Amino acid sequence: MTFDPEQLGQSRTDLAETLRELRKRAGLTGDRLARRCNMSQSQISKFETGKKTPKLVDVERILRALDAPAEIVGEVTALARIANTEWQDKRASRRRGMEKRQAELASLEGEATELRYFLPAMITGLLATPEYVRASLTHTPGNSSNTVARKLERQAVLYDASKAFTFLLTEQAVRWAIAPPSAMAVQIDRLVSLSHLPNIRIGILPVGTEMARGPMNTFTIYDNRLATVENFTGRMIFRDSRDISEYLIVFSLFEQCAYFGDEARELMKQWANSYR
Numbered sequence: 001m002t003f004d005p006e007q008l009g010q011s012r013t014d015l016a017e018t019l020r021e022l023r024k025r026a027g028l029t030g031d032r033l034a035r036r037c038n039m040s041q042s043q044i045s046k047f048e049t050g051k052k053t054p055k056l057v058d059v060e061r062i063l064r065a066l067d068a069p070a071e072i073v074g075e076v077t078a079l080a081r082i083a084n085t086e087w088q089d090k091r092a093s094r095r096r097g098m099e100k101r102q103a104e105l106a107s108l109e110g111e112a113t114e115l116r117y118f119l120p121a122m123i124t125g126l127l128a129t130p131e132y133v134r135a136s137l138t139h140t141p142g143n144s145s146n147t148v149a150r151k152l153e154r155q156a157v158l159y160d161a162s163k164a165f166t167f168l169l170t171e172q173a174v175r176w177a178i179a180p181p182s183a184m185a186v187q188i189d190r191l192v193s194l195s196h197l198p199n200i201r202i203g204i205l206p207v208g209t210e211m212a213r214g215p216m217n218t219f220t221i222y223d224n225r226l227a228t229v230e231n232f233t234g235r236m237i238f239r240d241s242r243d244i245s246e247y248l249i250v251f252s253l254f255e256q257c258a259y260f261g262d263e264a265r266e267l268m269k270q271w272a273n274s275y276r
Helices: 005-025 030-037 041-049 056-065 070-083 090-096 098-111 130-136 145-159 171-175 181-194 241-257 261-275
Strands: 085-089 114-119 164-170 200-205 218-222 226-230 234-238
Touching: 005 041, 005 056, 005 070, 030 041, 030 056, 041 056, 056 070, 056 241, 070 085, 098 145, 098 218, 114 241, 130 145, 130 181, 164 171, 164 241, 171 181, 171 200, 171 261, 181 200, 181 261, 200 241, 200 261, 218 241, 226 241, 234 241
Parallel strands: 114 164, 164 200
Antiparallel strands: 085 234, 114 218, 218 226, 226 234
């Protein structure tokens, strides 16, 4: 499946119109289709008007109920996958305000109970010291003081015992010096300290660890329902269960190779001391 970011917003409208047209061609009312799919009529209506984006499994149920031919199934399921993917441009995020982005992240973190972070390049804001956060925002235009405050406020979620966090960091992510040596030592000390919390697992992947998959992107998985993947220009949000499953598989592969507990803490203490 290939697409450009401009397709993502339009795809939801296209999917709604396509589902509505297919139902009409089959000579079915929304109510009759809903009964065939074991869905509510209001749910079918929301799908067809674009008020709600159906998941891929919902689309597949509808297509089976409509007895759609194979070529139509292929086209519509591909469209559904695109509709369940969102592109967030970083420039657009900055125009909307970085504080709004922090509120969106806080909402995702508040709703999830199991959160998994793969960090191949830098330390995430949830684990960062104030000085590290400020240093990470030096390239961001405008006054970043409010963003720093919001990032630090979000860290309170780490102490919610009802949530489970797993952070996988490469050695590069831990040691990448975006702040002065003394600040980096304190930052790594914070990682060691947080690793003692009962609901937080911090895994370390040192240089030289043999892994068949490359650390291509930073990504986060919220429960089993949503994954975000970041690059320099923006982030992709995946809601399709098949995409999320793929990221869970990759995360598990990295997790099996990582050092946890005392072994991870010993490595981090060595790296902190090297900055001292």
